[in-house]
Amino acid sequence: MIKVQNLVKRYGSKCAVDNLGLEVQPGEIFGLLGPNGAGKTTTIRMLTTLCKPDSGTIEIAGHDLRIKRDAVRRLIGVVPQERNLDLELTVQDNLMVYAGLYQLDKRRQRVDACLDLFGLAAERMTQADKLSGGMQRRLLIARALLSQPQILFLDEPTIGLDPQIRRGIWDSIATLRNEGVTIVLTTHYMDEAAVLCNRIGLLSNGRLRMTDTPGNLQISAGSFMVEAPDSNGIKRTLCPDREQAEMVAALLPGALIRPANLEDAFIALTGQEL
Amino acid sequence: MVSINPILHREMLLLRKKTLRLGYLFSTLLFPLLYLFAFGWGLGSKVHLNGTTYVNFLVPGLLAMTAMNNSFNLSAASVGMGRLFSRTMQPILISPVSRFSIVNGYLYAGIIRGMIACTIVAAAALLLFGSSSLPLSLPALAGLLLTMSFFALAGLLAGLLIKDLEDIAVITNFIIMPMAFFSGTFFPLDNMPAALRNSLGLLPLSQANLLLRSHTFSSGTLYALIVLSLLCICCYLAAYTHLHHYQE
Ligand SMILES: Nc1ncnc2c1ncn2[C@@H]1O[C@H](COP(=O)(O)OP(=O)(O)O)[C@@H](O)[C@H]1O
Ligand SMILES: [Mg+2]
Numbered sequence: 001m002i003k004v005q006n007l008v009k010r011y012g013s014k015c016a017v018d019n020l021g022l023e024v025q026p027g028e029i030f031g032l033l034g035p036n037g038a039g040k041t042t043t044i045r046m047l048t049t050l051c052k053p054d055s056g057t058i059e060i061a062g063h064d065l066r067i068k069r070d071a072v073r074r075l076i077g078v079v080p081q082e083r084n085l086d087l088e089l090t091v092q093d094n095l096m097v098y099a100g101l102y103q104l105d106k107r108r109q110r111v112d113a114c115l116d117l118f119g120l121a122a123e124r125m126t127q128a129d130k131l132s133g134g135m136q137r138r139l140l141i142a143r144a145l146l147s148q149p150q151i152l153f154l155d156e157p158t159i160g161l162d163p164q165i166r167r168g169i170w171d172s173i174a175t176l177r178n179e180g181v182t183i184v185l186t187t188h189y190m191d192e193a194a195v196l197c198n199r200i201g202l203l204s205n206g207r208l209r210m211t212d213t214p215g216n217l218q219i220s221a222g223s224f225m226v227e228a229p230d231s232n233g234i235k236r237t238l239c240p241d242r243e244q245a246e247m248v249a250a251l252l253p254g255a256l257i258r259p260a261n262l263e264d265a266f267i268a269l270t271g272q273e274l
Numbered sequence: 275m276v277s278i279n280p281i282l283h284r285e286m287l288l289l290r291k292k293t294l295r296l297g298y299l300f301s302t303l304l305f306p307l308l309y310l311f312a313f314g315w316g317l318g319s320k321v322h323l324n325g326t327t328y329v330n331f332l333v334p335g336l337l338a339m340t341a342m343n344n345s346f347n348l349s350a351a352s353v354g355m356g357r358l359f360s361r362t363m364q365p366i367l368i369s370p371v372s373r374f375s376i377v378n379g380y381l382y383a384g385i386i387r388g389m390i391a392c393t394i395v396a397a398a399a400l401l402l403f404g405s406s407s408l409p410l411s412l413p414a415l416a417g418l419l420l421t422m423s424f425f426a427l428a429g430l431l432a433g434l435l436i437k438d439l440e441d442i443a444v445i446t447n448f449i450i451m452p453m454a455f456f457s458g459t460f461f462p463l464d465n466m467p468a469a470l471r472n473s474l475g476l477l478p479l480s481q482a483n484l485l486l487r488s489h490t491f492s493s494g495t496l497y498a499l500i501v502l503s504l505l506c507i508c509c510y511l512a513a514y515t516h517l518h519h520y521q522e
Binding site: 045048049050051052070073074078080082084085086087088089093096097098100101102103143 | 277278280283284287288291292360361362364365366367368369370371372521522
């Protein structure tokens with residue numbers, strides 16, 4: 001569905017995206033996991049036609065992005081990192097304007113259906129700046145889905161939201177996958193990536209370090225984590241199995257063993273904190 | 275079904291919200307109305323210029339200035355702020371809407387806002403000084419429309435090109451406002467040195483003022499119409515090209 005090769009984007013001397021290559025299969029949720037400044041937003045901007053790469057190729061649903069930008073624009077929906085709603089307009093008008101931009105048929109019905117789906121029907125006449133952060137985020141997702149895109153891009157979809165609201169948004173995203181929408185999302189929350197994504201690419205300093213399923217990424221780094229207090233804080237050791245973890249723990253006073261998570265894997269594989 | 279240009283639709287919804295705020299109305303109409311009261315009443319019928327009263331000279335100039343400010347501000351602020359501050363321009367740029375529709379939308383929206391503001395200023399002039407102060411000739415109306423078109427397109431181009439929000443204020447303070455003073459809005463350029471007068475006469479607002487003060491077509495008005503039309507075409511193409519190649 002998406003094929004990216006040797007993608008490079010520089011800002012001055014800084015290489016925001018460095019020779020990135022990836023493939024996303026139809027119907028999967030692909031996650032780009034990385035800390036702030038890793039190059040997630042820059043990658044999404046290039047994939048969504050907002051910004052041209054310095055070099056490399058992007059193919060979306062068979063279209064070369066250098067040539068068929070408008071064809072790609074019709075196929076994709078984008079939920080940006082920033083909440084760029086028309087804050088002075090009502091919820092309904094935000095969507096109606098968007099329906100116009102995508103030249104949708106039966107605009108009123110599409111907008112009503114979207115409002116219902118995202119639990120925004122009661123707020124249709126509310127001005128967007130009066131909505132809570134979670135509702136604004138839902139409106140952004142509703143807006144991106146109005147044109148029924150085949151591919152949805154979400155840049156940090158739950159950043160800054162309460163745990164309960166995050167779960168609600170995860171449910172919406174999972175539902176979309178079940179409807180066959182291909183999804184690319186970025187996040188710096190490892191739990192989000194682990195829960196939602198079929199495959200994850202670990203991004204740090206503009207480079208894709210490794211791409212695999214959440215399970216395999218964890219296993220490749222080690223299944224158990226031994227944590228023991230030492231003079232510099234906590235000393236962490238990843239171990240491939242329980243037996244070895246117990247051997248390591250026996251040598252360290254006060255050591256605890258716990259199952260390793262994706263964050264441990266990220267740190268082990270990239271040498272960088274999330 | 276014929277559907278309204280989506281950019282225009284959005285701008286009209288935003289404009290409706292804004293005009294309900296008193297401060298906004300004030301800030302866009304305060305200056306032309308202030309000039310109208312102060313100069314119109316102060317100098318109005320006593321001073322004579324070019325064989326007519328000063329009011330009859332001033333009102334067309336104020337209308338050209340109002341058209342310029344309002345049409346330029348609408349698209350420059352909407353596009354500049356939308357790109358750099360609220361980032362509401364980005365969803366438009368990555369939507370499949372044609373780049374011609376985007377240019378047309380801001381052109382229409384700029385013209386409409388110019389027309390609304392000019393109607394209010396003209397109504398005030400009509401009430402205060404009677405219909406003889408209003409430029410109602412065909413070249414004047416054509417000039418007004420071209421002025422709005424040119425500045426709406428120039429505003430779009432400025433909004434697309436600026437790198438920083440401060441740049442809007444810089445353009446307004448160093449280009450737009452001075453142009454109002456040196457294009458024959460408040461006083462004729464006749465007393466200036468010939469070289470300066472001739473170069474100032476080339477400014478788009480000078481052409482607009484010339485048209486707004488003519489009663490019939492002549493070679494001078496024709497020249498001004500052609501200059502303004504060419505400026506519109508250049509701005510249109512520049513804005514379109516820039517949108518087509520837009521990237522962050
Ligand atoms: N418009 C820009 N100008 C200059 N540098 C930028 C720009 N956008 C991003 N960068 C730089 O590129 C790097 C990657 O940024 P970004 O893609 O936003 O990361 P992320 O979304 O993963 O936090 C950062 O170091 C950032 O400072
Ligand atoms: Mg980001």
